[in-house]
Amino acid sequence: MEKQDVMTSHSDSYIKLLKTNRELLVAHIHNTQCLLDNLLENGYLLAEDVEIVCACTTQPGKVRNLLDLVQSKGEEVSEFFLYVLQQLTDAFVDLQPWLLEIGFSPSQLIQSKTIVNTDPVSRYTQQLRHLGGCDSGFLPSYAQGSERELPLEEVYEDPVLELLGPDDESLGPLSGPPWLLDPDPGVLGGQGEAVLVLGDAGAGKSALLQRLQGLWAAGRLGAELRFFFLFRCRALGGLGAGAALRLQDLLFRHCCFPERGADEVFAFLLRFPRLALLAFDGLDELPSDFDPSRAPDSCSPWEPAPPMALLAALLSGRLLSGTRKLLTARTGTALPRNLLRAKVRLRGFGPLQLRNYARRVVPDRAARERLLQQLDAHPGLGGLCAVPLFCGLVFRCCASLCDTREDSGVLTLTDVYLRVAEVHLRRAQPRSLVQHPARCSAETLRAGRHALRALGRVALRGTERGRFVFGPDEVRVSELREGSAQLLPLGFLRVLPAPGPEPGRRVFEFLHLTLQAFFAAFFLVVDDGVGTRELLRFLGTGAGAADGDTDGDGDSDASTGACHPCLPAPCLRDCISAGLVPSSGKDHLQFTNLFLCGLLAKARQRLLRTLVPAAALRRKRRALCTHLLNRLRTHLQGLPRLQSGGFRQVQAMPAFLWMLRCLYETQSRKVGWRAARGIRADYLKLAFCNACPADCSSLAFVLRHLPTRLALDLDNNNLNDFGVRELQPCFSHLTVLRLSVNHITDTGVKVLSEELTKYKIVTFLGLYNNQITDIGARYVARILNECRSLTHLKLGKNKITSEGAKCLAQAVKNSTSIFDIGMWGNQIGDEGAVAFAEALRDHPSLNNLSLAFNGISTEGGKSLAQALKQNTSLEIFWLTKNELNDEVAESFAEMLKVNQNLKHLWLIQNQITAKGTALLAEALQENSSLTELCLNGNLIKPEEAKVFGDEKRLICF
Known part of the structure; x- marks a missing residue:
């Protein structure tokens, strides 16, 4: 009884609350329909009441009528009215601060009532989440049997x-994909809003x-993110220069159109x-003349504009400023730094990710x-698996690739894609008691040659x-040209709704x-009408050079404008005018070159001989290799x-x-030998080239x-x-x-x-900033012990502790050639420092040593200082960012009075005070x-x- 009295006393103020804040509510309630729906659903209003409210022609009038009705029906209805305002935050976002200010807390009776969310914004969020969950649920696949899609999870x-x-x-490294949506400030120093994933x-x-979209749809990316718009730049780029869209159309028609209240949602x-x-996927697939820095200074969200102008305005923040933006593009795509909050490189799979994927x-x-053992037995496939797309192909389509090959050659990417084509062609072949499906690869390709040529065209x-x-016209023409080959059922093409205002149109x-790229290369190889000039145009051949046979293979083209007879005559001119010049760096051209080399490899000739005359294959192969x-x-001459x-x-x-990848696909020993003779250098620098393990296969093939x-x-x-394993064939040549x-x-x-201990010629080994632990340190110690020519070893920023440091220090002690050791950023601690101190004592050759940022404190520091009293070789010693104090400084001061060989001593960012500094300064008087x-x-104040100041060699700031 007492509890009921308290509730009644508290609720007496709800009618008064609505009266005293009437104008505030009239000004900020923009959605009366949502309130009416809930009041009607819970029996607080009748249909006649709803008609009375809706009879008013203006929104403020509707709100005033509704407030009058609610107040007239008592305290419970007024409380429920406030409860609806509190629960539907999207619909009544402006009133949330007021509700917090008044401390509104509904009773248990009101909390038991059902809230029906008919707010357009909330419904649109639910609609986006539902469609996002559907769109992200499956990953399109052409890698396994009859499966067309794979569950993403x-x-x-x-x-x-x-x-x-x-x-x-x-x-x-980043902790995971959700970091990409972290609203914290970026690292590029600008005011940009976008994160670019390369x-x-x-x-x-x-x-x-797709994964991020699925996490958002499941509510696992944070409740503050209400809308997730995913655009495919490939589709946006196909709208044409003459198209014009409003921002509302770009958002809704290309992602998801609201079921109701589109204007309210916008x-x-x-x-x-x-x-x-x-989120914009594939920014590099936009037209080549797209430049976000040229966006108009002012762009209206309500006026139609070209799609590229809208996109540029969105990226620059002139439209929807404050939105989080996530862009993906292929490596090498450049955007103005002022548009970006952060840049991220997507590296693919490492060994751990590969095992998790398996x-x-x-x-x-x-x-x-068995599959992982097969990858170990074929390092080329293991290297390809660092790329998730190729990993999926190898795992799901090519598990038996090694067992079914007719030769014992090296497996290449072309082998994998030929296997993909074979799997799908076998699935599409008719099965009956009379007609048996093709059994070998050559029979399968011959049976599907019409479809393959049509796809290639x-x-x-x-x-x-x-x-x-x-x-559809392009696909239809290609189908009809080759006996109505049915392309779509094969699964290589997928159907999409066409962008633009025309409903029902498909692309x-x-x-x-x-x-x-694979099918384009396949068409260039197997079609009789393709001459060597057209064959090589993507590889940099001069299509506009003199007429006639310039390749020396007896295959003459009539003119520079001559194209394949099955293709439109202006196709080559279109290619050149569109800026797709040879060697333009576009991935679609580079992969076409890659597959062209693989298909024309000597090992493929037996397979393709049933589709192409042997003489034509030899002619094309000879022209390509040359x-x-x-x-x-x-290229090498110009480097x-x-x-x-x-x-x-x-x-x-x-x-x-990319050139080495193409050479590798040919699998020609002669080509590799001739390429190696053309390098003419003894130091090849390939740093910051985004090389992957498969590139190591190509590199070793030549080196x-x-x-x-x-x-x-x-x-x-x-x-x-994987890359280290792929370099094995060339370790016998590497000194650095x-x-x-x-x-x-x-x-x-x-x-x-x-490998290195087999040849014992390495002089410099750099392994800085990798993931090497104490186990790996033991392997490095073996290299130090057995490779007597090794002078430089860089092992900084790994995961080596005192145990690994002890092994390394013992190897350093035994080495008479080591000159420079870098151990910055490990965790060797005092035990490791003591071990290195023992190695330093009387060492004949060690000149540079860095033990910076290793958790070394008093014991380790004093041991190192004592050892240096007997060392006559070390000239540079870095102990930056450790835990050295004045006691250690005193030991180093005593050492400096004895050691007259050390030239550079760095004790930066330690715990030395003015007292320790004074001792070191005094020791410098006896050290020249x-x-x-x-x-x-260190802990030294400017005035101290x-x-x-008189000792110029002592640097405190």
């Missing part, structure tokens, strides 16, 4: 994501966005853009282990024009860019060269890696034929353990090997230990060899440092 594995700095330097073709950029978006995420898609443990036409979306695209070698020679450190150093570019020894710099790439910042683990270091003693970042 069952096959998705988070790739390796790496944050990039202003100069594209690595700032370390990655190679097939690295999983689209799947990453108005909410304009007021609260921070609640929306705009666990997902191959549940049976025995089968999974569509793919080549798109490749020439830089197009990836095809209209088509290949499931992936690499698949389109052209590849000429291009490589010309920057530098005489440094006794080396003739050549700075290679990413384009060089194994070098006549001399080589220094190889592969720092700051994505090689991981730089593999820093490459995600290498102990497994990769074990391979290095086994030391040129600098750095104490920046002035006392030591």
